[in-house]
Amino acid sequence: xxxxxxxxxxxxxxxxxxxxxxxxxxxxxxxxxxxxxxxxxxxxxxxxxxxxxxxxxxxxxxxxxxxxxxxxxxxxxxxxxxxxxxxxxxxxxxxxxxxxxxxxxxxxxxxxxxxxxxxxxxxxxxxxxxxxxxxxxxxxxxxxxxxxxxxxxxxxxxxxxxxxxxxxxxxxxxxxxxxxxxxxxxxxxxxxxxxxxxxxxxxxxxxxxxxxxxxxxxxxxxxxxxxxxxxxxxxxxxxxxxxxxxxxxxxxxxxxxxxxxxxxxxxxxxxxxxxxxxxxxxxxxxxxxxxxxxxxxxxxxxxxxxxxxxxxxxxxxxxxxxxxxxxxxx
Amino acid sequence: xxxxxxxxxxxxxxxxxxxxxxxxxxxxxxxxxxxxxxxxxxxxxxxxxxxxxxxxxxxxxxxxxxxxxxxxxxxxxxxxxxxxxxxxxxxxxxxxxxxxxxxxxxxxxxxxxxxxxxxxxxxxxxxxxxxxxxxxxxxxxxxxxxxxxxxxxxxxxxxxxxxxxxxxxxxxxxxxxxxxxxxxxxxxxxxxxxxxxxxxxxxxxxxxxxxxxxxxxxxxxxxxxxxxxxxxxxxxxxxxxxxxxxxxxxxxxxxxxxxxxxxxxxxxxxxxxx
Numbered sequence: 001x002x003x004x005x006x007x008x009x010x011x012x013x014x015x016x017x018x019x020x021x022x023x024x025x026x027x028x029x030x031x032x033x034x035x036x037x038x039x040x041x042x043x044x045x046x047x048x049x050x051x052x053x054x055x056x057x058x059x060x061x062x063x064x065x066x067x068x069x070x071x072x073x074x075x076x077x078x079x080x081x082x083x084x085x086x087x088x089x090x091x092x093x094x095x096x097x098x099x100x101x102x103x104x105x106x107x108x109x110x111x112x113x114x115x116x117x118x119x120x121x122x123x124x125x126x127x128x129x130x131x132x133x134x135x136x137x138x139x140x141x142x143x144x145x146x147x148x149x150x151x152x153x154x155x156x157x158x159x160x161x162x163x164x165x166x167x168x169x170x171x172x173x174x175x176x177x178x179x180x181x182x183x184x185x186x187x188x189x190x191x192x193x194x195x196x197x198x199x200x201x202x203x204x205x206x207x208x209x210x211x212x213x214x215x216x217x218x219x220x221x222x223x224x225x226x227x228x229x230x231x232x233x234x235x236x237x238x239x240x241x242x243x244x245x246x247x248x249x250x251x252x253x254x255x256x257x258x259x260x261x262x263x264x265x266x267x268x269x270x271x272x273x274x275x276x277x278x279x280x281x282x283x284x285x286x287x288x289x290x291x292x293x294x295x296x297x298x299x300x301x302x303x304x305x306x307x308x309x310x311x312x313x314x315x316x317x318x319x320x321x322x323x324x325x326x327x328x329x330x
Numbered sequence: 331x332x333x334x335x336x337x338x339x340x341x342x343x344x345x346x347x348x349x350x351x352x353x354x355x356x357x358x359x360x361x362x363x364x365x366x367x368x369x370x371x372x373x374x375x376x377x378x379x380x381x382x383x384x385x386x387x388x389x390x391x392x393x394x395x396x397x398x399x400x401x402x403x404x405x406x407x408x409x410x411x412x413x414x415x416x417x418x419x420x421x422x423x424x425x426x427x428x429x430x431x432x433x434x435x436x437x438x439x440x441x442x443x444x445x446x447x448x449x450x451x452x453x454x455x456x457x458x459x460x461x462x463x464x465x466x467x468x469x470x471x472x473x474x475x476x477x478x479x480x481x482x483x484x485x486x487x488x489x490x491x492x493x494x495x496x497x498x499x500x501x502x503x504x505x506x507x508x509x510x511x512x513x514x515x516x517x518x519x520x521x522x523x524x525x526x527x528x529x530x531x532x533x534x535x536x537x538x539x540x541x542x543x544x545x546x547x548x549x550x551x552x553x554x555x556x557x558x559x560x561x562x563x564x565x566x567x568x569x570x571x572x573x574x575x576x577x578x579x580x581x582x583x584x585x586x587x588x589x590x591x592x593x594x595x596x597x598x599x600x601x602x603x604x
Contacts, residue, residue, distance in 0.1 A: 046426040047508045051435060054420030054479045057412075061476020062442050065450035065457065072453060079456060126349070133335065134343040140350050142591045147353065149587045149594070153539040153555045154579045157562050158360055161569050168359040168374045175375055202353065210595055234338075263446050266539045270559065284448060284540070291452055292544070304448045311446050 066308075072298055073305045079297030091302035104281040105306065111197055111282065112261030112314070119201045119257050120250070123208025128238070130209070131216045141213070145206040152203065156270035159199045160186060163271075186272050189279035196267050196280060204260070208253045215249030216242060247326040254322065258314050262307060283307045364573040385574035389561065395578055398557035402582075405467050405553060406535045409474040413482050413531050414524060418517060420479070421486030426495075436487065442480030447541075450477075455544060465549030470542060474535050482527045489523040490516075529594050536583060554579055 073091055077084035095101045126144055130137045147155065162168045163185035170182045185195040219242065227237050265284035268274060274281040274289070281289075283303055291300035359374060365381035366372070372379060389395065424436045454473065455464075463469040497519060501511040517524075539555040546552060552560065558579040565571050587594060 045502060045508055046423045046512075048423060048427065050419040050508075050512070051423040054416035054483060055435070057416060057472075057476040058439065058442060058479040059476075061454060061473055062445060062447075062450050062480070063438075065453035066445050068453040069449045079452075126346075129342055129346040129349075132342050133339050134346060135335075136343060136347060136350075140346055141595065142588070143350055144353060145591075145595060146584065146587060147357075149533055149537075149583050150580050151537040151539070151555050151558075151583060153537075154558055154576050157558065157572070158356060158576050161572065162356055162359060168356075171374045172355075175373070202356070206353075259446070263448060266555075269539075269543075270562075287448055287452070288540070288544075291455075292547075297452065297456075301449075301452050304446075304452060308446055308449045312444060315444055 069301050069304060073302040075298050077298040077301075078295050079291065080295075084298070091299050092306070094299065095302060095306065100278050100281060101286060101303065103278070104283055104286050105310075107193065107281065108262055108264070108283045108307075109310070111193065111264060112258050114194075114197050115200050115204075115261040115264075116254055116257040118197065119205050120208050120212075120253050122201065122205040123253065124212050124246075126205060126209040127212035127216055128242075131213055141210075145210050147203045148207040148210075150203065153266040153270045155203050156199060156267045159195075159202075160271045163195055187276060189276050192272050192276060192280045196264075196271055199267055199271065200261070200264065204257065208257065211249050211253050211256075212246060215246045219245050244328075247322065251319070251322040251326065254318055255315060258318065259311055262310050262314065283310075360573050360577055363570055364577045366570050368568060368570045385571045386578065388571050389565075389575035389578055392564070393557050393561035393575055394552075395554070395557055395561075395575070398552050398554045399582065401467060401551060402536060402554040405470050405474070406532050409471050409478075409535050410528055410531050412471070412475040413478045414527055416475070417479050417482035417527070418486050418520060418524070419512070421483045421490055422512060422516060424483065425487045425490035439480045439483050443484060447477055451541070451544065458545060463545075465546055465551060467546075467551060469545045470553070473541055473545070474531075474538070478531050478534065482531065485523055485527055486520065489520060493519060525593060529590070533583070554582070 072084075074086060074088060075084040076087050076090075095105070130141045130144070134140075164170075165184055165187065169185065173179055173181045183191050186192050223241055223245075224237065227241055232240065263284055264282050265288070268280050268282055268285050269288070272280045274285045283306065287300045287303045287307070289300075290296040290303065362378055363374065364385055365383075366378040367380070367382050367384070370378070420439070424432055424439070458464055458469045458472075463472070498511050498515050501515040502508070506514065537555065538553075539559070542553045542556040543559070546556060558575055561575050562572055565575070
């Protein structure tokens with residue numbers, strides 16, 4: 001699970017109520033993050049070798065293999081043999097010339113963007129709902145977030161059954177007289193991808209909700225009171241107060257969902273396996289398939305490199321865009 | 331702000347309850363059908379008239395879920411303990427040491443937040459294979475421990491920077507060694523953020539599917555998601571048994587979630603804002 005980096009010196013975030021961690025004595029450490037050494041010039045003697053265990057694990061598992069991946073993407077290694085040859089950009093050219101892979105690349109972007117927009121729109125509405133004075137708000141918060149902790153692959157198997165031709169969703173549509181909407185949700189290449197998008201949104205809308213909710217609850221009551229005195233309508237309150245002040249929560253939410261969308265694997269593997277007719281293949285499912293079903297290890301790694309670049313490009317673009325929006329709002 | 335219960339509040343309440351029911355619908359079907367005999371002619375939507383536990387025993391025995399449960403618990407607990415220990419230690423250095431190398435190290439750790447694990451997964455697979463660890467839970471523990479260090483370190487560092495030096499300084503003046511000052515003074519002070527780190531990582535490790543699919547394939551060892559996946563493939567035509575298996579698969583997480591929902595929901599938002 002990766003998170004966007006919000007540096008602690010971000011002026012829009014420091015000292016915000018509810019966000020300040022508490023120290024062990026239970027009083028809020030609301031002072032701005034102290035520069036090290038602290039104001040009195042004191043130093044803590046944290047020995048450098050404390051860093052070693054974490055650094056060693058991180059290097060062995062993430063850094064070294066990632067660099068190796070960056071190198072192996074330019075070879076024809078099959079994953080097993082001792083030797084391999086340099087083939088330059090051939091894997092990337094092949095990726096672009098292989099229809100399945102190119103389609104998967106485009107589809108991965110579409111899925112990530114669609115999931116991001118739908119999940120956050122619903123998450124925001126839910127957050128506004130459970131942040132209001134409705135009586136059931138506490139129960140609803142717990143309930144709506146619950147799907148987000150469930151094992152994604154298990155959730156996907158559940159939905160595969162619900163969306164089957166004679167499954168519960170079609171039965172429900174029939175029962176309420178909407179039988180015209182019945183579909184082969186996962187078996188028809190026109191709907192399969194969107195069904196998967198819907199499954200992801202179903203599971204993680206509550207996740208977006210919780211983060212938006214944290215943002216909403218950090219808005220000081222006085223601002224609402226002032227707006228009310230000024231006679232601001234509900235809609236105006238939303239556009240002029242809540243939306244701008246939610247910018248940090250929005251940044252985190254958009255980052256998490258777009259990165260999650262780009263990496264999507266479990267939901268596709270468990271529902272359609274990439275079918276029908278490859279209409280739901282994503283970069284991740286193809287990486288798995290090329291590496292373990294057809295022995296094209298280096299080609300699979302090249303796909304992983306492309307996936308990494310996608311994540312980097314989206315994260316950087318989004319980060320810059322939203323930081324600008326946050327600064328404007330503050 | 332207006333605290334009266336107005337007509338608009340009521341409309342919001344009704345709308346939200348309807349949305350919650352729609353979101354809960356799949357879970358209702360899951361429970362409903364897991365208790366239903368296969369031969370039942372009832373509609374999928376109506377509550378099962380004579381519930382049975384038979385599907386659960388079939389799922390439990392045939393999928394070897396007891397063993398998977400133990401495996402998943404072991405992998406999750408050991409991984410999370412390692413993640414917490416090494417990340418808190420590392421963050422202590424990154425937050426407290428002012429030298430240039432420390433800032434460079436922090437930047438290096440943060441690179442790990444953006445690298446998708448798909449990139450490291452395949453090259454590491456060959457290394458793990460050469461070490462003879464494919465099929466062993468230790469390959470998973472090693473993977474999760476290294477993978478999650480940047481994220482946990484990021485959370486700990488942010489928290490530590492806002493934590494005053496006074497306590498650890500007093501401890502060292504009293505003659506504590508650095509390690510002792512850390513374990514006795516600093517680490518206990520980190521408790522709120524440690525809770526968040528444990529929850530976020532435990533959910534991730536427990537739910538992960540792709541890594542066990544690669545690293546445990548061909549062995550008899552399986553984590554919960556992997557065991558469920560194999561089982562579903564076997565029983566795909568008998569969805570009452572499949573649903574019982576799926577329900578067993580999510581019950582552990584649901585139980586933990588409902589027992590700890592307060593701190594989990596707070597932890598998610600708190601951790602994200604640290």
